[in-house]
Amino acid sequence: MKLIHISDIHIHPEAILDHDPIDNFARCLAHVEANHGDAERIVITGDLTDRGLEQSYRHLQSMLATSSFTGERAPRLIIGNHDDRETFAAVFADARRDGDGFIQWTENTPAGLFVYMDTVEPGTHAGHYCERRRAWLDGVLMHAAASGQPAWLFMHHNPIAVHVANADQIGIAQEAELHDLLARHRDTIRHIFFGHCHYTLSGTVRGIPFSAPRSTNHACWPDFSGIATRMGHGDLQPNYAVCFLGPEGVVVHSIDFRDEDKVLWRMED
Numbered sequence: 001m002k003l004i005h006i007s008d009i010h011i012h013p014e015a016i017l018d019h020d021p022i023d024n025f026a027r028c029l030a031h032v033e034a035n036h037g038d039a040e041r042i043v044i045t046g047d048l049t050d051r052g053l054e055q056s057y058r059h060l061q062s063m064l065a066t067s068s069f070t071g072e073r074a075p076r077l078i079i080g081n082h083d084d085r086e087t088f089a090a091v092f093a094d095a096r097r098d099g100d101g102f103i104q105w106t107e108n109t110p111a112g113l114f115v116y117m118d119t120v121e122p123g124t125h126a127g128h129y130c131e132r133r134r135a136w137l138d139g140v141l142m143h144a145a146a147s148g149q150p151a152w153l154f155m156h157h158n159p160i161a162v163h164v165a166n167a168d169q170i171g172i173a174q175e176a177e178l179h180d181l182l183a184r185h186r187d188t189i190r191h192i193f194f195g196h197c198h199y200t201l202s203g204t205v206r207g208i209p210f211s212a213p214r215s216t217n218h219a220c221w222p223d224f225s226g227i228a229t230r231m232g233h234g235d236l237q238p239n240y241a242v243c244f245l246g247p248e249g250v251v252v253h254s255i256d257f258r259d260e261d262k263v264l265w266r267m268e269d
Contacts, residue, residue, distance in 0.1 A: 007195025046080025
């Protein structure tokens, strides 16, 4: 199964750190349309907007509606810490919510069960996955295991500390509790996809592989100084991920979509 993973598009009417988030997402979406029309799912893992403004959600809605990715092919949208849950749900009226009102749901795909998680807590940029949300996820994963389905998790926040102080201070607050849950379902979960950090990441948590792309707007530089107030950014290439999910394994490619005009093609004789 071919999956496009995009994150941290930060739609906003003004520039962010000297980058135009609307233009950058338009270029990203156009690149996906031109090169990956065969993708079976597109998922955007949060920070859909920069400030949770209604006009930003409506602009995103318009951009998606005028693309070729509509109906069943429409990107699945997950909220992040820069989003507003209720404003998002008011604009995207078909947003699916669990019994407690969190914007999280599941769907069956050719690769197995896709699980879309809500790690947002109003008033903080840190991620939260409270007891009610963990109970929902535990039930979802138990059902997947009972039916013999592999599960693929999508969330905004990084599920484990990444050793960058600026990011780790706003990671998942209930990290230990989430890790215990993940460990119990290690045999069911195939991969975790997230964003939030704005740089390309990969690794494992409790033996489960994970990956994250850069932001499509203001990519960041991982800083290992330990200074929590320092964030590295600049004229860095944004990207998205092209992922191939299969029973034998997972392959994730990082696509620096603004760099394609630098590519020189050579055909071997």
